Amino acid sequence: MTPLPPAGRARRAGLSAVLCAGLTIALGACGEDPDAGTNGIGKLSAEEIETKARTAADAAASVRLSGTLVSKGGTYKLNMRLKHDGGTGSLTSKENAFELLRIGDTLFLKADAGFWSHADGDEEKEPSESDLEAAKKLADKYVKVPKGDPSYKQFRGFTDMDVLLDGLLGMEGKLSKGDRTRVGGVRTIKVTAGEGGRGGVLDVSLEGKPYPLQFTRAGGAGVLTLGDWDKDFPLAEPSKDEMVDYGKQLPKSSEQSS
Numbered sequence: 001m002t003p004l005p006p007a008g009r010a011r012r013a014g015l016s017a018v019l020c021a022g023l024t025i026a027l028g029a030c031g032e033d034p035d036a037g038t039n040g041i042g043k044l045s046a047e048e049i050e051t052k053a054r055t056a057a058d059a060a061a062s063v064r065l066s067g068t069l070v071s072k073g074g075t076y077k078l079n080m081r082l083k084h085d086g087g088t089g090s091l092t093s094k095e096n097a098f099e100l101l102r103i104g105d106t107l108f109l110k111a112d113a114g115f116w117s118h119a120d121g122d123e124e125k126e127p128s129e130s131d132l133e134a135a136k137k138l139a140d141k142y143v144k145v146p147k148g149d150p151s152y153k154q155f156r157g158f159t160d161m162d163v164l165l166d167g168l169l170g171m172e173g174k175l176s177k178g179d180r181t182r183v184g185g186v187r188t189i190k191v192t193a194g195e196g197g198r199g200g201v202l203d204v205s206l207e208g209k210p211y212p213l214q215f216t217r218a219g220g221a222g223v224l225t226l227g228d229w230d231k232d233f234p235l236a237e238p239s240k241d242e243m244v245d246y247g248k249q250l251p252k253s254s255e256q257s258s
Contacts, residue, residue: 034180038206042189046175050191052210053202057165060211060229065164067224069217080158081228086235087159101142102159103235108243109155113139142238144245172218173199180206183213184227193218 035042041049057063062083069076073093080089086102098111116135145152157163173194178201180189187206193199203214211229216222237243 035206038187039208039210041204041210042180042206046177046191049177049189049204049210050171050175050202053191053204053212054169056209056211056229057169057226058162062228062230062232063161063165063226064228064231065168065224065226068222069168069224070221075222078158078224080164081233082159082161082164083232083235084161087161088233088235089159091158100155100159101235101238102156103237105147106237107145107152107156107159108142108238109145109151110140110142111138138244141244142242144243168217168224169200169202169212169215170218171200171202183225186213188213 041052044052062081064079064081066079067077069078075094077092078089080087080091080100082089085104088099088101090097090099092098096111096115098109098115101108101110113132113135116138117131145155157167171191171193176192178190178192178197180187181203182188183203183205188203189206190197191202191204193201197216198218200218201216202212205211205213209229212226214226215224217224
C-alpha cells in the first residue's frame with residue numbers, strides 16, 4: 001500500500017481532530033469523561049443518586065423552595081425560605097395571597113383585607129359590615145395564629161422544612177437515569193420515575209454537594225426549584241405595631257376550607 005504523503009497525513013489528522021471535537025460536544029466521546037470535574041454521582045445508579053440527593057437535603061440547614069403546586073384546591077405559587085427552626089415566605093392562589101412567618105412554634109399570617117373579609121370561606125357571599133371592619137384591622141398585619149386553631153397545623157406545614165421537603169419530593173415508580181442538563185447554570189443529572197417521568201423528575205446537582213435543584217412533581221402537580229442550600233437567613237418577630245394577636249381562634253378563611 002502506498003503511504004500517504006505528509007500533506008495527506010496532516011489533512012487526515014486535522015479532520016480527525018475536528019470530528020473528535022464535534023463528537024465530544026454532542027456525545028462526550030473521544031476519551032472525554034462527562035463526569036470530569038463533577039461530584040461523581042453521575043456514575044451511580046438512579047436509586048443511588050436519589051438517595052444521595054435526599055441525604056444531602058436532610059443534612060442541610062436551610063433552603064429556598066419556590067415554584068407552582070397544583071392540587072384539587074387549585075394552583076398555588078410558593079416562595080419560601082426554610083430552616084429547621086422556622087421559615088418565611090409567601091403563598092399565592094387565584095383568590096388570595098398571603099405571607100407566613102414562623103419562629104420556633106410561633107406562627108404569623110399576613111394577608112390583605114380581601115383575604116380576611118371572606119372569613120367564612122364563602123367567596124360568593126357579600127361580607128357584612130362587621131366582617132369588613134374586622135378585615136381592615138387585620139389587613140397587612142402579622143396575625144398570630146393560635147396553636148389551638150384548626151389552621152395552625154395546615155399553615156405551619158408550609159414553613160416546616162422537613163415536612164415540606166418530604167411531602168413534595170416524592171417519586172412514584174421505577175427510577176431511571178436521565179439526561180445531563182443545567183439548572184440555574186449548575187450542571188445536573190436527571191432521575192426520572194415511572195414511564196416517561198410521569199412519576200416525577202428530579203434534577204440533582206453534579207457540582208459540590210448533590211442537592212436537589214429542581215423537581216417536576218408526578219401527575220403534572222407542579223414544578224419546584226430548590227436553591228440557597230445551607231445559606232442562613234434571619235428570622236425576626238414583627239414589631240408590635242406590625243402584629244395583631246387575634247385571640248384563641250382565627251376566622252375561617254377560604255384557603256382553610258379548600
